[in-house]
Amino acid sequence: MKYPLIDKELFVLNRLNYINKLKGNSIAIFNANDEFPRSGDQNFIFKQNSDLFYLSGIDQEQTILLLYPDCPNPAYREVLFLRQTNDHTAIWEGHKYTKDQARLxxxxxxxxxxxxxxxxxxxxxxxxxxxYLNTNENDRAVGVVKYRDLRFIEEMRYKYPLHKYERSAPILRILRSKKSPIEIELTRKACSITRDAFIRILKFVKPGVKEYEIEAEIIHEFIRQGATGHAYNPIIASGKNANILHYNDNNQVCKNGEVILFDFAAEYANYNADLSRSIPVNGRFTQRQRDVYNAVLRVFKEAKKMIVAGTIWNDYHDEVGKIMESELIGLGLLDKHDVSKQNPKMPLYKKYFMHGTSHHLGIDVHDFASRYQPFEAGNILTCEPGIYIQEEGLGIRLENDILITADGNIDLMADIPLEPEEIEEIMNS
Structure with a gap:
């Protein structure tokens, strides 16, 4: 692993919090993710099941965690099962956990x-x-592959049909959204690495550079600092490409006069950052680009103020929509008379700002949490408004990661350049 050993107290506490929410005399089982085939005899790089990692810290394939706090045999109240290594595995695949290392x-x-x-x-x-068995109950998940947890459920129901089965996901939805001090520090590290990558590309970008060359600079900085890699497929979207929300081709030339929309971040120790920025290819915004940028920036600043304990998800997004509506009228993109007659269920601002403003962040970039639970201290959420103008070939999105505390919120990316003047100054230094 590229990251130093995480304090095991994080996982000890996570397991304690989890088992305290189980019904009496319950057993819970968690499986590692599948190893997915890439082509021929190759697999994709392994990514651990987020819930298994949250409860154990074990970052290796073919792992099972068993928790049975009321087990009559004390030896089996908390058990970890690991893939057995041998000389052949060591030669072909390298290091695997020993039992002592797994305990540590x-x-x-x-x-x-x-x-x-x-x-x-x-x-x-x-x-x-x-x-208690586990499945992926992330609201954003669209499952088409019969993954290991689903196969395991079938096997368990076949072998033990008369037990009562329960879902682990509702418990973890509550627990995982509230970050502990160790988790917050791991997220800060991911944000710090992301910051350095952004500073690096501010000094690198110029007319004629290719999007994938910028991507190469980013991953260079990530790996150099011990990040696992990208938290998600990076978006390097110049000009009209910025209007494709999940643009990943990253294969175009960045032209003089265009704006590049970036959405990239580092993953560190399985914890993720999430950053969006928009910069002028030639180092200077045009007046129109600056006007749109500042409109998004004003929405960002107002939205960030609302990311506090007690905020209701839907109310928050509705309020941000009203702020965005006003900015779009100011930019001449919406007419206030048309807005006054709009269908509230289909607001006109959605033409230019079609995605949500925030999502939870953690082991998953779109982290496991309830959209019906008020925000609370310990949550980390993104704040990412944007304006996308197809007819002008211009898209601006700004995004930072916000930690909620009992005393308000903390911007974990406050040290990453955001004001347009600061971006221009670095690009022209």
Whole structure:
């Protein structure tokens, strides 16, 4: 792993918080993610199941976590099952956890090789009343692949049909959204690396550079500083490409007079940053570009003020929409008389600002949380308004990551250049 060992107390506390919400005499089981084929004999780079990592800190394929706090045999109340390494694996794939390393990482003392799972489970599961299993219940997920958790559920129901089955996801939806001090520091590190990458590209961009050359500068800085890599596929969208919200081609030439919309960030120790910025290719905004930029910036600043404990998700987004509406009228993109007659369920501002302003951030970029729960201290949310003008080939989005505390909020990206004058100054220094 590229990152230093995380304090195991994070995972010890996470497990304690989780088991305290289980029904009595319950067993819970978590699986690592699948290793997905890329082509031929290759797999995609492995990405750990977020819930398993949250509860154990184990960042390796073919892992199972078993929690049974009321188990009559104390040896099986907290158990980790790992892929067994050997000389062949070490030569072809490199390092895998030893049992001692897994104990040090997770704080779990009872560690077995994966081959022991189906020997141990039958000796204890019949003493449990409830079985908690996990699935991906992220609101944004669109599942078409039958992943490991779903296959495991089928196997468990076939072997143990008379147990009562429960969902782990509702518990984790509550727990994962509230970040601990260690998680906040890991997120700060991801934000810091992202900042340095942005400063690097401010000094690199000029007319004629290709979008993928900029992407190369970003990943250079990420890897140089020990990030795992990109938190998500980076968007390097120059000119009209900025109007494609999930533009990932990154293969065009950045032309004089255009604005580049960036949406990129580092992943560090499985925790993510999320940044958006918009900069002029030639180092100077035109007056129109500056006007649109400042309109987005004003919406950003007002929206950020509302990211505090107690804010209701839908009310927040409705209020941001009203602020954006006013800015679009000021830019001549909307007519106030048309706005007064609009269908409230289909507001006109959506033509130029069609996505939400915020999402939770953590182990997942779009982190697991409830959209119906008021914001609370410990949440980290993005703030990312944008204006996209197809007919002008111009798109501006600005995004920082905001931590809510009991005393207000903290912008974790406050040290990343945001004001247009600061961006121009660095680009022309």
């Amino acid at each position: 990482t997770s704080g779990i003392q009872n560690v077995y090789w994966l081959g022991e799972f189906w020997n141990i489970l039958p000796t204890i599961i019949n003493y449990a009343d409830n079985i």
